[in-house]
Amino acid sequence: MQQFQQSVYKLIVETSTNLPADVREAIQAAKAQEDAGTRSALSLSTIANNIHMAECNVSPICQDTGMPTFIIHCPVGANQIVMKKQILAAVAQATKDSKLRTNSVDSLTGANTGDNLGPGTPVVHFEQWEKDDVEVKLILKGGGCENKNIQYSLPMEIEGLGKAGRDLDGIRKCILHSIYQAQGQGCSAGFIGVGIGGDRTTGYELAKHQLFRHVDDVNPIEELRQLEDYIMGNANSLGIGTMGFGGQVTLLGCKVGVMNRLPASFFVSVAYNCWAYRRQGVLLDSNSGDIKEWVYRTGETVPMNQQAEAAASTEKAERREVVLQTPISEEQIRELRVGDVVIINGIMHTGRDALHKYLMDHDAPLDLNGAAIYHCGPVMAKDANGEWHVKAAGPTTSIREEPYQGDIIKKFGIRAVIGKGGMGAKTLAALKEHGGVYLNAIGGAAQYYAECFKKVEGVDFMEFGIPEAMWHLQTEGFAAIVTMDSHGNSLHAEVEKDSFAKLAQLKETVFS
Numbered sequence: 001m002q003q004f005q006q007s008v009y010k011l012i013v014e015t016s017t018n019l020p021a022d023v024r025e026a027i028q029a030a031k032a033q034e035d036a037g038t039r040s041a042l043s044l045s046t047i048a049n050n051i052h053m054a055e056c057n058v059s060p061i062c063q064d065t066g067m068p069t070f071i072i073h074c075p076v077g078a079n080q081i082v083m084k085k086q087i088l089a090a091v092a093q094a095t096k097d098s099k100l101r102t103n104s105v106d107s108l109t110g111a112n113t114g115d116n117l118g119p120g121t122p123v124v125h126f127e128q129w130e131k132d133d134v135e136v137k138l139i140l141k142g143g144g145c146e147n148k149n150i151q152y153s154l155p156m157e158i159e160g161l162g163k164a165g166r167d168l169d170g171i172r173k174c175i176l177h178s179i180y181q182a183q184g185q186g187c188s189a190g191f192i193g194v195g196i197g198g199d200r201t202t203g204y205e206l207a208k209h210q211l212f213r214h215v216d217d218v219n220p221i222e223e224l225r226q227l228e229d230y231i232m233g234n235a236n237s238l239g240i241g242t243m244g245f246g247g248q249v250t251l252l253g254c255k256v257g258v259m260n261r262l263p264a265s266f267f268v269s270v271a272y273n274c275w276a277y278r279r280q281g282v283l284l285d286s287n288s289g290d291i292k293e294w295v296y297r298t299g300e301t302v303p304m305n306q307q308a309e310a311a312a313s314t315e316k317a318e319r320r321e322v323v324l325q326t327p328i329s330e331e332q333i334r335e336l337r338v339g340d341v342v343i344i345n346g347i348m349h350t351g352r353d354a355l356h357k358y359l360m361d362h363d364a365p366l367d368l369n370g371a372a373i374y375h376c377g378p379v380m381a382k383d384a385n386g387e388w389h390v391k392a393a394g395p396t397t398s399i400r401e402e403p404y405q406g407d408i409i410k411k412f413g414i415r416a417v418i419g420k421g422g423m424g425a426k427t428l429a430a431l432k433e434h435g436g437v438y439l440n441a442i443g444g445a446a447q448y449y450a451e452c453f454k455k456v457e458g459v460d461f462m463e464f465g466i467p468e469a470m471w472h473l474q475t476e477g478f479a480a481i482v483t484m485d486s487h488g489n490s491l492h493a494e495v496e497k498d499s500f501a502k503l504a505q506l507k508e509t510v511f512s
């Protein structure tokens with residue numbers, strides 16, 4: 001198996017940079033369903049464009065390259081110890097080459113290992129099979145959508161849907177609720193894998209395994225086929241839309257699996273995957289380790305570029321665009337309203353979990369009056385001259401900063417907070433009081449945004465690790481949508497309220 005390590009490396013690069021054909025087709029179908037000119041349609045063109053850029057640049061589709069999870073099937077006698085070592089080496093190499101972000105963090109100290117290796121990372125599962133070849137499958141599922149996974153324990157009362165019993169209709173309610181509770185925070189429109197039964201651990205595992213199914217396959221179990229069809233036919237009525245902007249398409253795929261349970265337990269586990277549904281696999285010759293075939297049709301058979309260009313040109317005319325240069329004044333902010341598209345030029349600072357916690361009781365390393373803070377943990381690369389370059393830089397889920405954001409806006413005079421998924425009431429009140437705005441960027445569009453960062457002016461807090469450091473970035477043409485303004489309006493609050501009302505309409509029993 002001389003080529004095994006190299007083949008795993010190729011698999012990692014392909015998975016991170018080239019979205020497979022079945023996922024692309026689902027995104028194209030969503031694009032066709034959305035009304036032209038809406039925020040969701042605009043976001044889907046940016047997403048399509050980003051998929052195309054990632055393929056061309058051979059760079060991560062999304063900066064969060066997730067928890068690398070490998071499932072290996074090998075013939076009896078294959079040396080799993082050697083294979084595991086080579087998988088770890090391939091992961092470290094792909095990280096060094098900026099195909100994966102440094103994503104392995106010590107849970108007690110916060111230290112980033114820098115090579116994606118550490119206790120529990122990556123995840124590697126082996127299973128023997130009776131074939132001669134070796135199959136290696138990989139999923140790169142990011143943290144934002146992982147945070148939206150949810151597990152239900154039946155029977156229970158589900159908000160909006162009432163009693164959910166230990167039957168198919170109870171399961172139906174769990175699944176609908178799981179989509180509702182994710183809102184746009186897991187970068188909708190998403191794909192869900194559902195595991196019925198098992199214990200808490202195997203239930204989630206089963207759910208995640210469903211994400212390895214092909215988007216267009218048909219469930220061999222008749223009840224589950226009906227359930228999947230029902231969910232696909234009804235989830236979009238929630239109106240959450242791309243990134244939670246409201247729209248026709250909220251769900252791109254639903255796959256349900258079942259296993260036995262204990263008499264006392266009845267779990268329904270849901271693994272929520274963002275649109276950046278990165279999973280691929282290879283079949284390897286077990287003598288040479290060479291790739292014989294890809295498990296999922298590779299991306300280039302479904303080009304994304306024409307779609308993106310055509311859509312962008314029709315939509316441009318229909319939205320109000322405001323160009324802002326940092327530092328931004330209160331007056332400029334007060335003019336903005338939910339729905340406006342803002343283009344930012346000038347310096348932008350990244351900051352996420354570690355920085356927000358730090359700033360609560362420390363000074364900032366530089367003047368943040370009028371500043372734009374970007375919730376982002378980029379993939380960065382240093383060139384031979386020691387200069388940093390942004391390789392992938394989409395937004396991260398902002399709600400995690402809710403406990404801090406309002407105070408920090410006021411303490412430092414920040415005017416624009418950029419992220420995704422929206423923020424809560426405390427931040428909304430601070431935006432109103434101080435004169436600030438929340439801008440929703442398109443989650444996962446890491447290549448699209450990386451191109452807006454023309455120069456890295458500096459970095460603070462490298463001790464937090466690359467994703468958590470505060471990067472100071474010279475920015476040109478960074479586009480995002482105002483979803484929370486300084487007048488107390490929040491698109492997120494509205495969509496959540498509307499989708500809850502729509503969820504409640506699906507209360508009636510369907511499977512009896």
Ligand SMILES: O=C(O)C[C@H](O)C(=O)O
Nearest residue numbers: 064142143144377396397
């Ligand atoms: O960690 C990130 O960069 C993003 C994360 O996957 C998120 O969706 O919040």
Ligand code: SF4
Nearest residue numbers: 062142144187274444
């Ligand atoms: S930022 Fe969005 S697209 Fe990227 S991993 Fe997180 S949820 Fe997925």
